[in-house]
Amino acid sequence: MPSGNEKADLKAQERREFLSYVWGLGLALALTIVPFAMVKWGAMTPLAVLAVIGVLALVQIVVHFRFFLHISFRQKREDLQLLIFSALILSIMLAGTLWIMASLGLRMGMVQN
Amino acid sequence: MSDGIAKHPGLNLGPGHGKDDAAAEGLMFGFWVFMMSDAILFGMVFATYLTSLSATAGGPGASQLYDLTSTFVETLLLLASSFTFGMASLAMKYRHSERRLVAWLLVTLLLGLAFIGVELHDFASMAAKGGVPTRSGFLSAFFDLVPLHGLHVAAGCLWMIALLGQLVRYGVDTKAKLGIMRLALFWHFLDIIWIAIFSVVYLPGCMHAIG
Numbered sequence: 001m002p003s004g005n006e007k008a009d010l011k012a013q014e015r016r017e018f019l020s021y022v023w024g025l026g027l028a029l030a031l032t033i034v035p036f037a038m039v040k041w042g043a044m045t046p047l048a049v050l051a052v053i054g055v056l057a058l059v060q061i062v063v064h065f066r067f068f069l070h071i072s073f074r075q076k077r078e079d080l081q082l083l084i085f086s087a088l089i090l091s092i093m094l095a096g097t098l099w100i101m102a103s104l105g106l107r108m109g110m111v112q113n
Numbered sequence: 114m115s116d117g118i119a120k121h122p123g124l125n126l127g128p129g130h131g132k133d134d135a136a137a138e139g140l141m142f143g144f145w146v147f148m149m150s151d152a153i154l155f156g157m158v159f160a161t162y163l164t165s166l167s168a169t170a171g172g173p174g175a176s177q178l179y180d181l182t183s184t185f186v187e188t189l190l191l192l193a194s195s196f197t198f199g200m201a202s203l204a205m206k207y208r209h210s211e212r213r214l215v216a217w218l219l220v221t222l223l224l225g226l227a228f229i230g231v232e233l234h235d236f237a238s239m240a241a242k243g244g245v246p247t248r249s250g251f252l253s254a255f256f257d258l259v260p261l262h263g264l265h266v267a268a269g270c271l272w273m274i275a276l277l278g279q280l281v282r283y284g285v286d287t288k289a290k291l292g293i294m295r296l297a298l299f300w301h302f303l304d305i306i307w308i309a310i311f312s313v314v315y316l317p318g319c320m321h322a323i324g
Contacts, residue, residue, distance in 0.1 A: 010129070010207065013127075014206075014207045017124070017203060018203060021196055021199035021200065021203070024195075024199075025195075025196045032189075032192065032311075035316055036181065036184075036185050036316070039181060039316050039319050040181060046320055049320060050317060053312050053316050053317065054312065057308055057312035057313075061305055061308055061309070064195070064301060064304060064308065068301040068304070069123055069298065069301050070119070070122070070123055070124050070125075071122050071123075072119075074118055074119055075118070075119055075122055076118055076121075078142075079119075079121060079145070082142075082145055082146065082149060083122065083145075083149070086149035086150075086153065089153060090153050090156045093153065093156060093157060093160070094156050094159065094160050097160035098163055098164065101164040102164075105164075105167075
């Protein structure tokens, strides 16, 4: 059986982890409501709204990773390598696809500007 | 309790769970490898959607088909379900009653099913406006991306039902714990994909000047 001291530590840890989910929920809610409100009652130019949506989405993804999936820099080396390498591959493939297809569309005259 | 290096990414059971915590290390790493490859699959489908944005072929476009309110409702349902799954994970980690664990999982399951319900309702109202996958390249790409996420959520719900049965029949044993931990990762991961969906698909689509 855990001693009294360990029990108290466990309680404190549970409280910390509970608060992590509450923080995650609160931040994610705020980061969701702002872009939806901007699109609904948007006063900015469309390009500015798009930029804000993009930035807030990236921030919200980081919030979910941090508070719901508990990713921090205290991971083992190979775990962080897995995440960062996947993110690298994903961004190369995404950016490469969009670049090539946009360039192709432009040269083939398929995009009406 | 040491707060040192985590055994694996995600909520760790901690040394108090003994052999269950030790068994989690390899399994969770393997599940993360699966999730990262799934993320790359989603990334490519997102790229397909983005390159098909202008391929409406004279059919209905994003601003006629998308509904901002129901997207917002779907977002809140998924976010709430991520939080309730977190509560289930904590109930398991800190050995609260099995009833509490099952209750949080049931709430999560109901939120997931509600999400699927709203999404299906959305697709039906899109179809009523002529937005069917065969109408244009743009709509094919849309129905490749968004229902792919919906299918993942449906698979997560089926998995949850299986785990609930396992819990009721065998109790909170090693297998049940490891199953719940993997489903938790999957569930939070799907919520992250949804952030990308509402930010890339629905919000820009609902901006009339762009759509």
